[in-house]
Amino acid sequence: AQTVTQSQPEMSVQEAETVTLSCTYDTSESDYYLFWYKQPPSRQMILVIRQEAYKQQNATENRFSVNFQKAAKSFSLKISDSQLGDAAMYFCAYRSVNRDDKIIFGKGTRLHILP
Amino acid sequence: DSGVTQTPKHLITATGQRVTLRCSPRSGDLSVYWYQQSLDQGLQFLIQYYNGEERAKGNILERFSAQQFPDLHSELNLSSLELGDSALYFCASSSMGVYNEQFFGPGTRLTVL
Numbered sequence: 001a002q003t004v005t006q007s008q009p010e011m012s013v014q015e016a017e018t019v020t021l022s023c024t025y026d027t028s029e030s031d032y033y034l035f036w037y038k039q040p041p042s043r044q045m046i047l048v049i050r051q052e053a054y055k056q057q058n059a060t061e062n063r064f065s066v067n068f069q070k071a072a073k074s075f076s077l078k079i080s081d082s083q084l085g086d087a088a089m090y091f092c093a094y095r096s097v098n099r100d101d102k103i104i105f106g107k108g109t110r111l112h113i114l115p
Numbered sequence: 116d117s118g119v120t121q122t123p124k125h126l127i128t129a130t131g132q133r134v135t136l137r138c139s140p141r142s143g144d145l146s147v148y149w150y151q152q153s154l155d156q157g158l159q160f161l162i163q164y165y166n167g168e169e170r171a172k173g174n175i176l177e178r179f180s181a182q183q184f185p186d187l188h189s190e191l192n193l194s195s196l197e198l199g200d201s202a203l204y205f206c207a208s209s210s211m212g213v214y215n216e217q218f219f220g221p222g223t224r225l226t227v228l
Contacts, residue, residue: 043203044117045219091158095215102148102160102173103207103217 006106023092119220140208
């Protein structure tokens with residue numbers, strides 16, 4: 001069974017600085033999707049960024065980028081120029097490529113932005 | 116706004132009761148997923164329906180059941196409620212596109228007293 005591990009329950013970063021959230025996963029599959037979701041105080045689940053395992057190039061969405069290391073089964077999220085609105089719970093997640101499979105979530109990392 | 120709607124937003128009930136949570140997927144999405152987010156278990160997949168049929172089951176208790184109707188909306192029924200069932204229940208929907216991306220609704224906050 002696949003598992004997703006986020007080893008940092010909480011992190012803090014100064015506004016305008018850069019922060020990296022860590023995530024490791026375990027799977028025997030060769031093709032899959034990895035995601036970072038953001039959950040602000042409103043509780044809405046918002047997709048931040050997506051990475052296809054067959055792509056070597058790391059995904060980037062504006063200030064958000066990932067460092068995808070397939071062999072190490074590592075998938076970290078880097079947030080540049082942190083803003084107060086980035087304060088939220090961040091979930092790393094895994095999904096198989098097989099049809100439309102369930103998403104497996106990590107326990108989350110709560111990110112605080114210090115003004 | 117993801118296009119997925121869930122009602123009610125909040126639900127407060129007592130132990131032993133039964134409740135029904137409702138989800139309307141995005142227009143055209145055939146798949147509906149239910150997830151439970153609790154403090155101790157995190158976010159867990161409960162069950163998936165595709166075009167009216169159950170497709171996958173996760174950590175769903177026998178006291179819980181779901182169905183998807185011909186108009187594709189879905190209901191999650193929770194019965195014999197216990198204090199530990201207090202959680203945020205999310206519905207997500209997806210289409211059969213390239214990424215099969217799941218779009219999450221705003222969730223229903225269930226409090227069992």
